[in-house]
Amino acid sequence: MSKPSAHTPDQYYTHIPITTRWMDNDIYGHVNNVVYYSYFDTIVNQFLIERGGLDIANGHNIGLIVHSKCDYHASIAFPIQIKGGFRVNRLGNSSVEYGVAIFADDSKTACAQGVLTHVFVERSSQKPVRITGKLRAALESAVMPEI
Structure with a gap:
């Protein structure tokens, strides 16, 4: 199985600044692989909250x-x-599949890239629900042709 080529910043709808933390490094002196998933989660949820109006606490x-x-x-x-x-x-x-990537400083290619899939559910029943309203509009605006 071949690894996909590193993506470029222009292959993404928007970019969110993130500051690495001391605790992100592992004993080998680089950001540990599991931390990238935390970055990915931050990227997605910041978009959903700020642009989609997702209320993570009470929605x-x-x-x-x-x-x-x-x-x-x-x-x-x-x-x-x-x-x-x-x-x-x-x-x-x-459901929605996100494409996410991490770019260092002014790097022309991704250090890491991935996908996350969310299924939206009703909080109490955990049953799938339609994505509607402001959230759907925000997600539709970020749809880009397949890479």
Whole structure:
């Protein structure tokens, strides 16, 4: 199985600045692989809250991750400013697949890139619900052609 080529910043709808932290580094002196998933979660949720109006604390509907994947291309280490790329790969009735990436400083290619899939459910029943309203409009605006 071949690894996909590293993406470029222009392949993403928007970019979100992230500051690495001392605790992100592992004993090998670079950001640990599991931390990238935390960055990915931050990128997605910042978009959903700021642009989609998602109320993570009290909203009727919430998104649950049902799939995630990451391909690593280059290591990064604290202290460094990074930016997270965000896009919507596919938008269904109750699910959405995001494309996410991490870019170091002014790097022309991603250090890491991946996908996350959310299924939106009713908070109390955990049953899938349609994505509607402001959230759907925000997600539709971020849909980009397949990479």
